[in-house]
Amino acid sequence: MEYFVQQTINALSVGGEYALLALGLAIVFSIMNLVNFAHGELITLGGYAMLFSAAWFVSDPIYLLPICVLAATGAAILFERVAFRPVRNAPETTGLLTAFGVSIVVQNALLIFVATRPKPVPIPDWMQGTIQIAGLHLPMVQVLETSCTVVAATGLILLLTKTNLGLAMRAAAKDFTVVRLMGIKADRVILGAFAVSGFLAGLAAVFILARRGAVDPMMGFSPVLKAFVACVLGGFGSLLGAAVGGLSLGMLEVLLQATLPSEVAGFRDAIVFLLVGAVLIWRPTGLLGKRVELGDKE
Template sequence: MERSPLFCRRAGTGTGFLELTFFLQQMINGVALGSLYGLIAIGYTMVYGIIRLINFAHGDVMMMGCYFAYFGILMFSLPWGASFVAAMVLTAILGVLIDKGAYVPVRHAPRISALITAIGVSFLLENLGLVVFGGRPKGFTTPDMFAEVYEIAGLMIPALVLWTPLITLILLSGILFIIHRTKAGRAMRCISHDMETTRLMGVDVNRVISITFAVGSAAAAAGGIMWAMRYPEINPLMGIIPGLKAFVAAVLGGIGNVTGAMLGGLLLGLAEILLVALMPEIAGYRDAIAFGILIFILIFRPTGLMGSKLPE
């Protein structure tokens, strides 16, 4: 359910100006939500691109990132900046541990076995979260810097909505730099073409896959923390829906393609916000929109927008 303070019902019969500001407001809101989907989708798409595994646990990794940040602020009274960075680092480590502990042993098993393992890991994280953190949602404190509300030309824009796309853009450039300009990134691109040949070339494939998990998980943690600030509470099951939608975003953009994942996320975010804003009566079906889009794409353009090949 949408509980964002940004969400407002269509303002009845407004003047043309009101209609325009309303539309702009929703657009900005959609971009902010979409960049969160995009950030989470990057982890899916990178992992899938390399080892052809839908990392079902990705949404739950995001959830763990939120809890790391929460405990960083609350228990160790870290400043929020340090706490967020620490959370990203810890989440990256968690991603690597999941890969080493659960996915490496099934790497050469049939694909379905790996997929079932991923579902198992997802449930393990959710239930460990319930056991360790408790099922009651916890309030997530938004730093003052993001809590302000700017008024620009009649638009009421919370700082978070402006910061989210900006931070996303910075992280996206960083990830693209890693993929296209570093040695590890080149190895990632090689593995996605042909893992065995890359191994024969002397590349430590498992290390590169670990780096992929680390980068994807850190991006998910960043997305998760901004998600938690947007809906200011966290709970152990919060990762499920954003995780699924981010996967849809990854497919929408063409799986395996990082820029595509970001575009897919933006499109999905805009579609959700605008559809609900223009037709408030379908607000209850909001969570179904993403899957409607997914089914539509898979029927009419199974390769996604950026046109990567659909694997068997």
């Protein structure tokens, strides 16, 4: 029983992490058709912000957590201004390749100016421990991550349904031109989308760092690749699809982790991707993607 609950909360926390990242990708994609390849670098930059503030002025690791989230949000806004504005109305592939370039630039800049080897980041001790709930010992990180995902998802729903900015963002996903005709500034909507995606990436970064305890320039790639796959699995551009895709991918991963014999455990990621590929052959537009005929306007 305890094993089952532990694995469930593990699956929920991994799935939640992917869902946070996938939601950030989907919100940007739905508004400006940009596949943000540099999303992983938001995690990396959040981690490095923790590293530097710990070295310079922060003594209590608890303050590092908001710094990480703020840094990721700031980096997302910065990327938008510097790199993605020139390709705003370009075809999808152009934006994707630009973001790919940004990601390579950031990774290599960190390689040049910081270090090639992983560096340890201080994490509050209480995050590393376990917590006792109803007689069960559960890792603190996983419990926190699961609840954080729920809170963040609720917040996102409130933002999207109760505020003007959220309404504009949802409308922009359908037809940006009409939103601008209503007198809403395009820059503000896009900035909002990037800020939200950076915030969610920062949240995920906190938990990713709490697990690994160290930063290195390539650390953002693997989680974001999973988030991409989650987006494709759920149906690209759909927010609900991103959340469902992220959760199911995380659960599948934990399930395989728990059941695969040790000699094939190394192939886990390959098996996960192949299974997702099989799902996509069955439903090329993803689990929740709608089959849109060419030329249709929703």
